């Protein structure tokens with residue numbers, strides 16, 4: 270999946286039904302294979318039961334397999350519900366839950382062990398961006414999560430922290446350049462198959478076309494603008510217009 274709705278801590282029972290209806294009224298269902306949704310854990314089952322072509326994913330998993338870990342949800346549990354992918358290392362989790370690189374690496378391994386496609390999030394702060402240290406920082410994040418792993422398949426979401434939920438989307442040419450750098454780092458340094466690299470941070474139906482037109486942008490991870498099915502549908506259409514010509 271290349272265009273992913275990240276619902277974060279939003280959504281109650283039955284919300285997916287209306288969202289899917291509105292999305293289907295806006296975009297062509299035959300192309301839904303390229304779309305994904307990561308609802309809260311509580312809605313994973315409902316989304317899966319609906320049997321849409323849209324891929325279903327979780328926003329997080331535990332780095333541990335099983336045991337006395339109150340409040341945690343394992344890779345096996347989301348696989349059991351039928352999850353296709355999992356978002357790992359989102360900056361909100363890194364910040365609010367102090368997720369370090371070694372923890373994210375363990376989560377990556379848990380996901381891979383259960384045949385769940387990982388979408389690894391990386392991205393720099395405003396301070397690092399202003400200091401022109403983005404590349405060094407991204408390298409350290411990638412190294413922390415991917416070093417020593419062999420022949421793994423994943424997607425990467427580049428999400429500058431200063432662009433998430435702020436309305437300040439990164440400049441398209443900069444996104445393209447950073448994606449190219451991430452691809453280059455991955456092929457040079459790590460034994461990974463980078464399935465795609467997607468951008469996240471204030472993507473909406475107005476700015477997504479220009480972002481999707483960039484050579485090294487394979488899709489997007491969308492928070493706020495994904496909560497409304499019509500809005501997500503318009504973003505999906507911008508993607509389909511470019512990639513299904």
Ligand code: PGA
Pocket residue numbers: 275428432433434435469470471472490491492493494
């Ligand atoms: P946003 O969130 O689209 O609301 O900026 C993106 C994300 O955090 O994945």
